[in-house]
Amino acid sequence: AQKVTQAQTEISVVEKEDVTLDCVYETRDTTYYLFWYKQPPSGELVFLIRRNSFDEQNEISGRYSWNFQKSTSSFNFTITASQVVDSAVYFCALRGPLRGSQGNLIFGKGTKLSVKP
């Protein structure tokens, strides 16, 4: 069975601090796909990044970076120099390789990040 664990329920930081959001996943598939979504206070879900299991390169996009490590089944998300606008709930998600139920996106419970000025 597939599972995504985001052990950090809530994190509070002061602006300009760096913060890492943890994501640990479980799957028996050798091919799978990982995602991060952001849900700001307005409620909509915003896609941030996707990663294939066969691509372990880390990625950086501005202040955001993602560290994918298959050896530890982790796909962690780091925000550098956090800003108040980063305050949101962040979800990590996993999808298997096949159609049907294994193709559904399985979400973690989310981490609520509060960035204080």
Next chain:
Amino acid sequence: NAGVTQTPKFQVLKTGQSMTLQCAQDMNHEYMSWYRQDPGMGLRLIHYSVGAGITDQGEVPNGYNVSRSTTEDFPLRLLSAAPSQTSVYFCASSWTSTTNEKLFFGSGTQLSVL
């Protein structure tokens, strides 16, 4: 480009009432799904569809019904609303349910069952 459109945005029901949450996408996506979001529970899959005429259950299907008569529409029906169905509901779609296709989400429907 409207994307995924959900209606209504807010709804209050009495226990036992039925209603339909509407979801439409204009991207010709094959895959559509419904999630519910509850505090501390993340997003849980209710039902999904991999194409017109094909639907299946997700993690929490009880009390909900779906159909997919067209590619564009995927309504979610609450047969007899219960307070436990108070939640925020999201409809989402993607080209397929495989590979790394990202999900496009609607803006959500906040439902309260009294």
